[in-house]
Amino acid sequence: AQKVTQAQTEISVVEKEDVTLDCVYETRDTTYYLFWYKQPPSGELVFLIRRNSFDEQNEISGRYSWNFQKSTSSFNFTITASQVVDSAVYFCALSEANNQGGKLIFGQGTELSVKP
Amino acid sequence: NAGVTQTPKFRILKIGQSMTLQCTQDMNHNYMYWYRQDPGMGLKLIYYSVGAGITDKGEVPNGYNVSRSTTEDFPLRLELAAPSQTSVYFCASSSPRGQGIQPQHFGDGTRLSIL
16 A cells, blocks of 8 residues: 655744654555645645656755655655745655556645744 | 736635636647645645647546637536535646646636635
């Protein structure tokens, strides 16, 4: 069965702190894709990153970085030098490659609050 | 390009009423999805479609119906509204083209209250 767990319900940091959002997943497939989405207070969902199960290289995009570790089934997201604009709910999601239609299984989300 | 457009943005219904949530996309995506998001929860899949004329149930389909007569449109129908259907509804689309599972593009959501 597929499952995504984001154990951190809420995180509060002060601006310029680094923060890591955890994501742990479960799947029986060997080929799968992991995603992160951001939901700012305005409510829309913004795609951040996609990673496939064969690519364990970490990725950095500006202040954002992602650490994918198959050995621990984790796909964690770090924001360096956080800013108030980073305040949002962040969702991790999983899609098994053999599922029809590219369906996503979402975690419960982590609400990040960055205070000035 | 408008991307994925959902209407209405807000709606209040009385118990037992019916309504249709509209979703249209202009990216020529084959795949379309309906999710609901309850407070403090992630998104749960209601229905999805892999192309015109083809729909299938997701994780929480009870109380909803969908149709897909064109590639662009994927309306979601609530037949007998119940308080448990109070939620934010998101429509999304993605393309089967390209390597692997492609990211889904989301509409801005419809906030629905059943009173």
